[in-house]
Amino acid sequence: MRLAVLGGDGFIGWPTTLHLSARGHEVHIIDNLSRRWIDTELGVQSLTPMDSIQERTRIWHQETGRRIHFHLIDLARDYEVMKRWLADHRPDAVIHFAEQRAAPYSMKSDRHKNYTVNNNVNASHNLLNALVELDLDAHLVHLGTMGVYGYSNVGAAIPEGYLSVGVETLDGETVSQDILYPANPGSIYHMTKCLDQLLFQFYAKNDGVRITDLHQGIVWGTHTDETRVHLQLINRFDYDGDYGTVLNRFLIQAAIGHPLTVHGTGGQTRAFIHIQDSVRCIELALMNPPKRGDKVKIFNQMTETHRVRDLARIVSELTGAQVAHLPNPRKEAVENDLVVRNDQFLALGLQPITLQDGLLSEVIDVARKYAYRVDRSRIPAMSAWTKDIAPTLERDPEGKRLKSVS
Numbered sequence: 465m466r467l468a469v470l471g472g473d474g475f476i477g478w479p480t481t482l483h484l485s486a487r488g489h490e491v492h493i494i495d496n497l498s499r500r501w502i503d504t505e506l507g508v509q510s511l512t513p514m515d516s517i518q519e520r521t522r523i524w525h526q527e528t529g530r531r532i533h534f535h536l537i538d539l540a541r542d543y544e545v546m547k548r549w550l551a552d553h554r555p556d557a558v559i560h561f562a563e564q565r566a567a568p569y570s571m572k573s574d575r576h577k578n579y580t581v582n583n584n585v586n587a588s589h590n591l592l593n594a595l596v597e598l599d600l601d602a603h604l605v606h607l608g609t610m611g612v613y614g615y616s617n618v619g620a621a622i623p624e625g626y627l628s629v630g631v632e633t634l635d636g637e638t639v640s641q642d643i644l645y646p647a648n649p650g651s652i653y654h655m656t657k658c659l660d661q662l663l664f665q666f667y668a669k670n671d672g673v674r675i676t677d678l679h680q681g682i683v684w685g686t687h688t689d690e691t692r693v694h695l696q697l698i699n700r701f702d703y704d705g706d707y708g709t710v711l712n713r714f715l716i717q718a719a720i721g722h723p724l725t726v727h728g729t730g731g732q733t734r735a736f737i738h739i740q741d742s743v744r745c746i747e748l749a750l751m752n753p754p755k756r757g758d759k760v761k762i763f764n765q766m767t768e769t770h771r772v773r774d775l776a777r778i779v780s781e782l783t784g785a786q787v788a789h790l791p792n793p794r795k796e797a798v799e800n801d802l803v804v805r806n807d808q809f810l811a812l813g814l815q816p817i818t819l820q821d822g823l824l825s826e827v828i829d830v831a832r833k834y835a836y837r838v839d840r841s842r843i844p845a846m847s848a849w850t851k852d853i854a855p856t857l858e859r860d861p862e863g864k865r866l867k868s869v870s
């Protein structure tokens with residue numbers, strides 16, 4: 465297949481690109497390199513040293529003989545350029561990662577809120593609009609988030625996208641309807657993914673666009689089979705308070721002797737998936753597209769759920785790291801349970817990699833190797849969800865906030 469990977473230079477976009485190229489597809493990365501600019505804005509860098517995208521693709525060709533093509537296009541802003549590219553290349557499928565993906569970054573200031581909404585919603589809409597305008601029947605595979613559901617626990621498992629509800633008619637009968645599971649975003653970033661869902665619903669219904677939306681949990685790990693091929697193919701690995709995600713952060717913190725930064729009691733339960741499974745799921749979704757006229761196909765892309773404080777305990781037992789309970793910068797439930805259905809990927813043959821599989825140590829080894837690149841002052845999460853929360857976050861990361869260490 466000819467594939468366009470939008471956002472193919474990012475944390476999941478890059479290993480996905482390699483995975484699909486390794487399977488013989490013709491892969492084109494479309495990216496505006498915004499993630500690299502955000503590193504510069506925040507004054508942080510990936511824990512792992514990352515080469516330019518051109519150098520990465522050169523090394524891939526050197527090692528495998530396969531070509532990955534790179535096109536510098538801003539999907540959210542360069543609609544006409546993007547449309548022309550689609551018209552010229554007519555890909556069989558488009559994999560859409562080209563969105564600002566960090567909840568803390570999206571909550572930093574009014575400017576960051578505007579940026580995240582404008583970038584994410586425009587990117588998705590521009591793409592849908594162009595596909596219809598060009599009569600291009602490409603399968604659109606979108607990376608969504610488990611966060612659209614809101615993690616709330618009503619004592620039932622979260623289904624894959626749709627909820628069957630009974631609606632009472634005027635005659636007093638009950639008719640059954642499948643509706644999108646009620647959206648309940650916990651950040652501006654998560655809100656944009658909820659808005660994406662509505663865009664997809666409309667374009668699938670009105671224009672027959674074939675769409676798969678992957679509601680992914682928190683990704684952990686860094687290497688995949690293909691990023692291991694050469695040192696310069698290494699994936700990016702974020703540890704800072706805005707882009708680092710919880711389990712990877714704990715593993716890096718343990719590797720450098722920093723207390724594990726648990727927000728509040730750590731009672732938050734979230735869904736997780738290893739990055740190797742993430743790229744495998746995207747491939748499975750690509751191979752199993754919906755038919756034209758079908759409603760949006762939604763998968764829950766996760767393999768297990770864990771409570772934050774349990775993750776801290778597991779990492780602490782593995783490494784001897786201390787655990788710190790910090791004021792929570794977020795407005796989120798102090799404690800929640802989470803049960804999630806993921807039957808569809810399991811039925812397609814996914815064999816989950818779990819925390820038990822020994823890969824936690826691999827991440828710690830990577831973190832130890834590159835520990836010299838860590839700026840400890842960038843570890844605490846300083847983006848407050850509300851103006852009331854902001855004063856509770858002290859600016860001194862090695863000071864009072866980390867005193868409550870157990």
Ligand code: USQ
Pocket residue numbers: 565566567568608609610611612680681682683707708709710711713725726727728730732734735772792794796845
């Ligand atoms: N947390 C800590 N300590 C930390 C960092 C996070 O206790 O040092 C807590 C947070 O308060 C939160 C939970 O861990 O309760 C998860 O935070 P996270 O930063 O790992 O994940 P999140 O902000 O939800 O976002 C990440 C990705 C996002 C993806 C989402 C999937 O950045 O792109 O959509 O995970 S999900 O969480 O399932 O919605």
